[in-house]
Amino acid sequence: MRDEPTGEQLLDSARNVLREQLMPALPAASRHAALMIANAMSIAMRQLQNGDEPERAELRALEKILLAGDGDGDGDGDGAGEAGTSMRARLKELNRRLSHWIRDGQADAGEIRDAVRAHLVQVARTKVGESNPKYLGNGARTAA
Structure with missing residues (x-):
């Protein structure tokens, strides 16, 4: 068994920080890229949850x-x-x-x-x- 936080939990925390703290501070021109990163993190989380x-x-x-x-x-x-x-x-x-x-x-x-x-x-x-x-x-x- 892995220690906590798990990879899934780490991704979730990082995604939340990105969306809630960093994105509002970004210039409008950079928000789309940040949203793409947050979406990629969400996909990775679901793949970790589903396993193989x-x-x-x-x-x-x-x-x-x-x-x-x-x-x-x-x-x-x-x-x-x-x-x-x-x-x-x-x-x-x-x-x-x-x-x-x-x-x-x-x-x-x-x-x-x-x-x-x-x-x-x-x-x-x-x-x-x-x-x-x-x-x-x-x-x-x-x-x-």
């Missing part, structure tokens, strides 16, 4: 979709996964393969189309939930 679960959920969904399409879950039809790769590298690779599927028309019809559409909507909602939760209308950090 959104990426893990996306990876599980991609593996399920690609498994339904070619039988082994890695999307290339060879029956072998990529042992030893990091989660982010694996996620990037499977997203690349899904992109190829979409471009090649392999996700245009049937259950696979519905699964791909649902996956892409979920990923978009999760990303918007981290970057701009107010847009979703319910204040949720993610829709995972």
Whole structure:
């Protein structure tokens, strides 16, 4: 267990100081930059709160979709996964393969189309939930 304040708490405190004390003292020309910094800090806080679960959920969904399409879950039809790769590298690779599927028309019809559409909507909602939760209308950090 980490000592307090946590990274999330430190970011929150720094963001509050920026918004409540420093921004009012800044010239108008600098306020937009300060707002962008405060927003970036808010996004980082939400990502810390969520941990790597959104990426893990996306990876599980991609593996399920690609498994339904070619039988082994890695999307290339060879029956072998990529042992030893990091989660982010694996996620990037499977997203690349899904992109190829979409471009090649392999996700245009049937259950696979519905699964791909649902996956892409979920990923978009999760990303918007981290970057701009107010847009979703319910204040949720993610829709995972």
